[in-house]
Amino acid sequence: MWRDFVYVIVGGGVAAGYAALEFTKKGVSHGQLCIISDEAVAPYERPALSKGFLFPEAPARLPGFHTCVGANEEKLTPNWYTEHGIELILGTRVVSADTRLKTLLTATGDTITYKYLIIATGARALKLDEIGINGSNAENVCYLRDLADATKLVNMMRMCTGGTAIVIGGGYIGMECAASLVMNKIKVTMVFPGSYCMGRLFSPKIARYYEDFYKSKGVNFIKGTSLSSLVINLDGKVTGAKLQDGRYVHADMVVVGIGARPNTSLFEGQLTFENGGIQVNSQMQSSKTSVYAVGDIASFPVKLFGNTRRLEHVDAARKTAKHAVCAIMEPKTTSDFDYMPFFYSRVFSLSWQFYGDNVGEVVHFGDFSGTKFGAYWVNDNRLVGCFLEGGGNEDYVAIADAIRLKPVVLDLGELERKGVDFVLAV
Numbered sequence: 001m002w003r004d005f006v007y008v009i010v011g012g013g014v015a016a017g018y019a020a021l022e023f024t025k026k027g028v029s030h031g032q033l034c035i036i037s038d039e040a041v042a043p044y045e046r047p048a049l050s051k052g053f054l055f056p057e058a059p060a061r062l063p064g065f066h067t068c069v070g071a072n073e074e075k076l077t078p079n080w081y082t083e084h085g086i087e088l089i090l091g092t093r094v095v096s097a098d099t100r101l102k103t104l105l106t107a108t109g110d111t112i113t114y115k116y117l118i119i120a121t122g123a124r125a126l127k128l129d130e131i132g133i134n135g136s137n138a139e140n141v142c143y144l145r146d147l148a149d150a151t152k153l154v155n156m157m158r159m160c161t162g163g164t165a166i167v168i169g170g171g172y173i174g175m176e177c178a179a180s181l182v183m184n185k186i187k188v189t190m191v192f193p194g195s196y197c198m199g200r201l202f203s204p205k206i207a208r209y210y211e212d213f214y215k216s217k218g219v220n221f222i223k224g225t226s227l228s229s230l231v232i233n234l235d236g237k238v239t240g241a242k243l244q245d246g247r248y249v250h251a252d253m254v255v256v257g258i259g260a261r262p263n264t265s266l267f268e269g270q271l272t273f274e275n276g277g278i279q280v281n282s283q284m285q286s287s288k289t290s291v292y293a294v295g296d297i298a299s300f301p302v303k304l305f306g307n308t309r310r311l312e313h314v315d316a317a318r319k320t321a322k323h324a325v326c327a328i329m330e331p332k333t334t335s336d337f338d339y340m341p342f343f344y345s346r347v348f349s350l351s352w353q354f355y356g357d358n359v360g361e362v363v364h365f366g367d368f369s370g371t372k373f374g375a376y377w378v379n380d381n382r383l384v385g386c387f388l389e390g391g392g393n394e395d396y397v398a399i400a401d402a403i404r405l406k407p408v409v410l411d412l413g414e415l416e417r418k419g420v421d422f423v424l425a426v
């Protein structure tokens with residue numbers, strides 16, 4: 001069957017939901033827009049999957065976290081799409097795309113045509129077999145990217161209450177999952193090759209705080225080594241892991257958080273790529289003028305730092321999506337995208353936010369034995385980044401505003417002494 005639309009979004013995650021809302025604000029007509037997603041549910045706030053969704057008590061469940069609740073906007077339940085004349089083609093994978101003919105072919109054999117295409121296919125979790133380790137599909141090995149993964153993880157945690165888990169990977173998925181496992185009364189061992197957790201963002205001092213906090217909750221860290229193989233019994237269940245340093249760790253379940261890969265294969269050879277993603281200009285437009293790319297797969301110019309980045313962060317997904325829609329619907333009045341990189345996480349009772357860039361000299365501030373502390377990054381005598389744990393809304397707004405201005409800093413000691421007061425005074 002052929003279906004013709006003016007606007008098509010391929011991928012039905014965070015960016016798709018925020019784009020849909022923006023389309024309605026700009027006055028899209030009924031029947032003009034469709035979203036094709038291989039997930040069976042309408043777009044939702046993906047970060048909820050590693051937070052509220054995993055709580056043992058009163059867990060978050062759909063429709064509670066459909067987009068765009070995460071930005072205090074309307075909640076786009078399936079009904080909302082119907083009411084706005086937006087077609088949701090769910091549980092349907094796009095298997096090929098032709099950007100010259102402006103067509104998409106779905107796994108169900110339908111051909112969908114568009115005038116404008118927004119690519120919002122996000123990323124997928126890297127699997128163990130892709131790094132040469134067997135056992136990816138064992139029933140007690142969990143990943144976390146989509147609702148199906150999260151549901152499997154919840155079921156597995158219920159079955160393993162009182163037991164043990166290995167978390168492979170020390171990034172934010174590993175850290176957030178480890179916290180949830182503990183909350184679900186599972187004893188956790190975290191294994192990762194770096195010398196400290198969240199190595200791409202944290203300084204060693206920040207990492208030490210979180211690791212100590214996790215240790216106080218019973219989490220065991222094995223650092224500086226990685227998984228060598230999984231030990232699998234005759235029922236196909238993993239019973240433990242052998243590590244490259246020769247150690248063996250018993251486990252009733254395994255959670256793998258070893259990174260993500262952008263879902264870009266549909267467009268390879270058709271569009272220009274950069275940083276492993278689809279290169280777009282500051283209107284989110286790819287090398288083909290009718291094709292826009294947003295969210296995790298978009299490599300876009302970050303004016304503030306004068307380079308191009310691909311950011312796998314929810315805030316970037318929301319804002320790139322919104323910007324692409326503005327650029328499509330109001331090309332003459334849409335200014336260049338001017339993004340401030342922002343990332344956050346919440347674990348246990350802790351909550352941090354990061355703004356800007358973590359390059360240059362790091363200056364820590366605040367009380368690392370208390371609940372509020374952070375770090376600034378100063379590059380070429382300019383304040384370029386800030387991390388804050390335990391801040392209030394006013395602090396975070398001040399940080400974002402200050403980093404945007406990149407104020408000159410000649411005395412690093414002043415940053416250390418003043419802490420958040422420094423940005424509050426900028």
Ligand code: FDA
Pocket residue numbers: 010011012013014015016036037038039045046047048049050092093094095120121122123144145146173263266294295296297311312313314315317342343344345346
């Ligand atoms: P997203 O992954 O949301 O959506 C892509 C959609 O496209 C999916 O529905 C996918 O199935 C679909 N798709 C892909 N290929 C397709 C095809 N060929 N045909 C049809 N559909 C296809 N960020 C942050 O800043 N703070 C946080 O705390 C967290 N927490 C967090 C937790 C967890 C568990 C994850 C997995 C991720 C986060 N993130 C995060 C990252 C954040 O969620 C992520 O950056 C956004 O979801 C990206 O939005 P996109 O719309 O680009 O991709």
